[in-house]
Amino acid sequence: MSIPKEPRQLMINLMYLVLTAMLALNVSAEIINAFFMIDRGIEGSNNVIDESNEFTLTALEKNAEQDLSKYRPLVDAAKEVRILSREFNTYIDSLRQQLVDATGGYYPEDHEKYAGRPKGYKNKDITTRVLGEGPEGAELKEKILNSRQELLSVINQLDGTEGTSINEESLAELEKSITLNISDDWETKVKKPVSWQHFTFNHMPLASTFPIFRKFQNDMKSSEAAVLNYLVNQVGATTFKVDNFIPIASAPKSYVIAGEPYKADITIGASSRSVYENMSIKVNGSSLNVEDGIASYETRTSGTGVKSYKVDITLTNPTTGEVETYSKDFEYEVGRRSVTVSADKMNVFYIGVENPVSVVAAGVSSNDLRVSGSGGGLSLSRAGNGKYTATVSQPGEAKITVSGGGLSSTSFDFRVKRIPDPVARLSRSSGGEMGNGEFKAQQGVGAFLDNFDFDAKCDIQGYNLVYVPKRQDPVESVNPGARYNDKSRRLVGQAKPGDIYYFENVKARCPGDKAGRTINSMVFKIK
Incomplete structure (x- = not known):
């Protein structure tokens, strides 16, 4: 807006600006009142949470009295959390007081209009600075x-x-419930990179920081409540309540080789030591020695196939005092050692791509296998349980050798080849008649690996484009790369019915190639 030359117009403009500012001040007053209203509301909520947290800590201490030596770490952790919360809230209070003191303190409680309100409640300089x-x-x-x-x-x-019964799942749930954090959402709301503190407090009136600070305190008290409730639940989680018994057989291997012994640890699905008193375990009617609720069972294996055994567990139910027997049948399989190695996609290794390989050895753990390769520039890397990735660099023969785990050394031969020649095409066509409009719409030549199972891409290195207008002399363009160069584009743009285009000496380079290879030529007649 330009400055007017007439004094009268200048005065009118200034009065307009003053009026606008006064209106803005009125709106700001309403907003500032809302800030203090929100602040008082959050403060009331914080007091309720604080009282609840104190009650939760008392309940935890009471529950822990059933076994104080066992649950003392939970009580100590809860008290440490309370201390962390109080220290954080004290820090926030001191930061708020620092800003208030720097702007002249508070109005007295008997002030007619602004009782208890900070004198610098509109001050934006202090929050920014x-x-x-x-x-x-x-x-x-x-x-x-x-x-x-x-x-x-x-x-x-x-x-x-x-x-305590801490696991990754329960810890992840607890982490989600701890609301005290700095969110990254604000980064998507700014046009240029700024810090979190600049985004949150820059040019904000002092009054606006009160509900923000109170919200941080609320987050801490809510997070404190989440941790305290988690600790209280630990007392309940570790208190055993007997309601069911399930026989359990734990074997190092459920598949064994003929001639090897089969071993299994047998117990009952209960966690109270009282369950183990007067417990007896039988397998196929024969009693086993029981120590701390666990019995070891071992038997020789001979013929192959699925084998079974019956477990009977007799105990005194600590809840009812009655003697009860629980039975269950278990199975295991006996086999013989063998090994197979197969390429997952073809019975060939291709140069320039990753060739997935599976190694399966019946009766042998994959951790005990030793897998190595040779020939064809073969390199093997492990990609998972029984999975490998083979890369090769030279055409010819390659060999994978497997041994270990009691398995005799066994070799498997594979052929090593280059990636097959790609097919040069314009759109979906490798030659023949093509409409004038479709031909002109093409941007260049593509190389396509049809019916090739690997994720590989070949690149066109260049070709000769020969344009033969109807009843005229041919014109040639040497085109490097896949896309048309300027000359080729001009020749293509001249296409009309009856013209012929030759794509000759087409060169392509595929992964693993040291130099380009010549692939199919193309001839198109414009219709």
Whole structure:
């Protein structure tokens, strides 16, 4: 907007700007009142959560009294979480007070209009200078992230201690319920890269930081509640409640080779030591020695095939006091050693691509196998259980040798070939008649590996394009690469019915090729 030359018009414009500013101030007052209303609401919610957390800690201490030596780590962890929460909230309170003190403190409680409100509630400079651009903003972000990690560390330190049943699944669920964090969503809302603290606090009135700070405290108290509830559940999780018994047989191998012994550990599916008192275990009617609820069973194997045995477990139910017997049949299979090696896609290894290979040895663990390769520049890398990837570099013969696990050394031969010649095409055609419009729409020549099972791509290195207009002399263009060069494009653009185009000396290079190879030529007649 240009500055008017007439004093009267200049005065009118200035009055308009002043009026606009006054309207903006009125809107800001309403928003600022909303900030303090939200702040008071979150504060009330925080007080409720804090009281609930104190009750949860008391309940945990009470539940832990059933076996204090066992559950003492849970109680100590809960107290540590409470300390972390209080320290974090004290830090937030001190940061809020720092900003208020820097802007003149609070209005007195008996003030007619702004009782208890900070005097600098509209001040944007202090939030920008201290939080948006100052070190305190970065420190706040670091405090939030570190406090979250410390909450998780309290649980991780319990791993392996008596009275806890920590696993990856339950820990992942707990991590999701800890809301204290710095989200990355704000990065998608800015046009240019800025820091989190700049995005959150830059040019924000002091009043707006009150609900933000209170929200951080709410996140910490909610996260504290999640961890405390998790710890309380650990007491329930480790308290055994007998309601069912299932015989269990645990064998190192369910498939054994003829002549080898079959071994299995047999027990009952219960976790209370009281279950193991007066327990007896029988296999096919013969009693076994039981120690701590576990009996070892061993028998010789001879013929191949599926074998079975019956388990009878007799015990006193600690809930009812009644003697009960549980029975179940178990099976295992006896086989003989053998090995096969197969290329997963073809009985050939191709140069320039990864050739998947499966190695299966009946009766031998894949961890005990030794697999090696030779010939054809063969290199083998393991890609999983019984899976390998073979790469080759020279045409001829290659060999894979398998041994180990009691298996005699066995070799398997494979042919090594180059990738087959690709087919040159314009769109879907390798020659013949083509419509004028379709021909002109092509951008160049492509090389296609038809009916080839591997994920490989060949590139066109170049070709000679010969244009023979109807009843005129031919014109040639030497075209490097797949796409038409300028001259080739001009020749293609002149196509009309009756003209003939020759694509000769077409060169392509496929993965593993040291030099280009000549592939099929093409002839098109324009219709």
